[in-house]
Amino acid sequence: MPVVIVGGGIVGLSIAYGLLKTDQSVVVLDGAEEDFRASHGNFGLVWVQGKGANAPAYASWTRQSAALWQDYAADLLEETGVDVSLSQTGGIEYFTDAAELEAYVARLTQLRDDLGGDYPFDVLDREAVKERVPEVGEKVIGGVFSTMDGHVNPLKLLRALTIAVRKAGGDIFTGVQVVDIEAGDDGFAAVLKDGTKVDGERLILAAGLGALQLGHNLGFSMPIRPQQGQVLITEKLPYFLKYPSGTLRQVNEGGVQIGASKAEVGMIDSIDIPTVAKLAKHATDIFPHLGKVKLVRSWAALRIMSQDGLPIYQRSTKFPRASFVTCHSGITLSAAHARLLPDWILERNTAPDLSHFSESRFHV
Template sequence: MHNTDIIVIGGGIVGSSVAYGLARHGARVTMLDEGDIAFRASRGNFGLVWVQGKGYGFSPYARWTMQSARHWSALASELTQRTGIDPFLQQPGGFIFFTNQADMDARVQVMQSIQASVDEKYDYTLLAPAEIRKRIPTIGPKVIGACYTPMDGHANPLRLLPALQQGARQLGVDYRYNNKVQAIDKRAGRFVVSTAAGEQFSGSKVVLCAGLGNRRLGEFVGLNVPVTPNQGQVMIGERCAPFLSYPTMHVRQTNEGTIQIGDSLEDVGYDDTTRLSLQQAIAQRAIDYFPVLADMRIVRCWAALRIMSPDGMPIYEESTDMPGAYVVTCHSGVTLAANHVFTIPGWILHGESAGMIAPFSSARFRVPNEAQS
């Protein structure tokens, strides 16, 4: 039996952020990672630190996202200083482009609603093609307008994840790879986690950060975690000279010069295979935005599974059946990394920021008569 203070289940960006954050507070942490057999959202994400449009109809999420974006620069600086791994954060603001008026009008409604719902500054600007070209000269003639917010940015997730994991290890986190969790019990006031590797870990608290696996794991500790997969496909183009200084919703140029093109939204269960027809549609949209990409070579493609709650927003909750068991799950692990490092650990350890976190309970998914029963 391996004894620790807190067991974090999940070693992706969310789990590594929480484990790193807990260790910053001096907690003894063991992080159990299923390994590459898992449906890792961390290895297939787009790398955006994105505020624009998030929290439509649910203002706590808008404020939560804005807070994380504000604190991201502090996270990037700390990780770079501690580990020597720079996650290459850039926050010049971000664009969403429109090729038809209906989509643009719908976006205006979303942005106006969010702006009215938050009690802090929420800047956005609608730009005509001539104004877009002043910032992005390569924009195509099919683009009729754009929505720009100064809050948005992007990072390199292939550097963020190892930076978090290395930083966690440096702070004493016991990182156990290829340890799929089979069962969670509670004995004499402590959680006992059993893994497929035949090991057992004991801790006073356990935090579920296993993405799509949280649905199964939640049943062990009395937590309802109604997450389902949603597939997104991404294409990577060859390195080219810098032409895009801003992240956009569907096309971005990485710090290494490659072009990342996405994404799609499909409910196809646990299928993480790519489809040529969908890739063609993604590529055509990118060419409509940036005709300069028409002759670019694609070097690789992938599909990955997002972790989606019924409303698409995070779930943060402590079990009432087994206090000390928590779930931290979302589909925006990059954007929310700063909150998961700087805010979530204080909630888990000391109940801090409980009022800010309470709206993200799974209770919001219960029908009224069920919540009263």
């Protein structure tokens, strides 16, 4: 019997791709177009700097994934012909406020100490930022550069994974809503809305916010919530921005992507003008010439956030062959999910230690 994966976003497909490489048979069940789908609305960063302040295990896991990305993207290109436009030339966080820069550097320094010194970043004064990116405006007082950071085209990544999974013999069913999961001695049955049952030896719940409706029967507590992010994109521009930041990047087609806001507004995934204006102001503070270009699109999407912002990798305590996987940095972690997570799912002794990311951390 196959491994059944509920959810065909970046997380579900990355895991499916990885499991197929270990010769498992895999079925992915993915819901409707109208579902909340972070994988279709994200910012596309493969980002390390600043992640995991106060949580070195997360910083290491993120870094491990970023380090796998070159090879991972090359494999996807070879197997599918889809270039996910990975660029890992490093990233810069730009600052217009000296106190904010100082606090940020203190956080990164602490993180570097927690990780035994292996955490490369350079603090740049205004002139050093200008040397790297001459277009920055007068308000920029400095920045932090790290070689660890980069970005991809997230929609191409989805496309590449979809092709790769199918090519490797995985089944992906789209437009199918799982309404229940039955667990028995021999495995699991994912029950679809039309009553069809899809049997599996193992089950992975990777349904993003959709997991909230499905996980309780399996004993997961699923401490996740939506967090809205709004994103803007400009018309195509001549290439100028070699270094992405957490809030600005020039995509491979030429537009500058601006975002993403963070708001606790429940399940609302529509944009609002004050947020769009704030994002646009931030962008023009850093790069004034963007004030003269057209915005061509804006959208909102919902992050899947745990209480502490870290991923959750949880095996069911009632049915150990069922796992719940979610994270708010599924692009960055896609390489780790494909390359390292399958061993954890299959309970092999080569599995990474993911004990820091279990749900039990929320129950103390």
